[in-house]
Amino acid sequence: MDQILAANSALAATIGGVLIGLSAVLLMATTGRVAGISGFVSRLLPPYADDAFIARIAFIAGLVATPPIYSFATGHGIGISVSSRVPLLIVAGLLVGFGAVRGGGCTSGHGVCGIARLSPRSIVATLVFMATAVATVFIARHVIGG
Template identity: 50%
Template sequence: MMETAFTPVASLTGGILIGVASTLLMLVMGRVMGATGILTGLVQPSNRQDFAWRLVLVAGMITGPTLFWMFSGQMPAVDVPVSTPALLVGGVIVGLGVTYGAGCTSGHGVCGMARLSPRSIVATLTFMAFTFVTVFVVRHVIGG
């Protein structure tokens, strides 16, 4: 049986940091902090300034775990209990969802919900509904 670790302090701390970072990005740059949109703009930037802030943000995402490793002596634990082909299929499905949903969970769920965007509220409710169904099917129907 699959067990989910309950980490309230780490989760709350991470949530606060994401909220502060997304608020600062909106206040300073007027940009929404959606991970896939940031990566897309990094691969296909509209101009040099657009590329620069995206590069700095992604570098920060890489630097965080690196600093954790330097100070603790270990990398943050990441356990992915599926095969590489399953990850690839999941990545394609998520990529399609991001394209058709006009954004990712971080963009809609964190920034869109905070702006009371009706599109983001519907998108987030859809993400959550399918997450509940998927977890139920995987854990109780398939027996993962």
């Protein structure tokens, strides 16, 4: 049974990766824009009303709508748990936002699109993101005990 679940998880992850890559390519081909979530979200408010505003809204709407659509279509939940500690969530959100601004983008822009373009800046940024994530999980689980 565990092997079947692992195979299904691997298949779902592969299909998800292909769809993310396809959406990034289609966005670049149709709008000339990189699929960076932090850039999309940061440009939803004025003064960034431009010709790509509708594309940004559609992209973000797709991100928000996909989990409930998946759950409805498969009858399975998405299996994500989020901490109920509000102060922790606020600090985490602020740190992620600060990191995205300092890093000139987020993992979707650098990790998916930048690495695909062999951008040295994106490769370094993604390595820093991943190292920071590993260190954060280690500290949270083994030092703080969360």
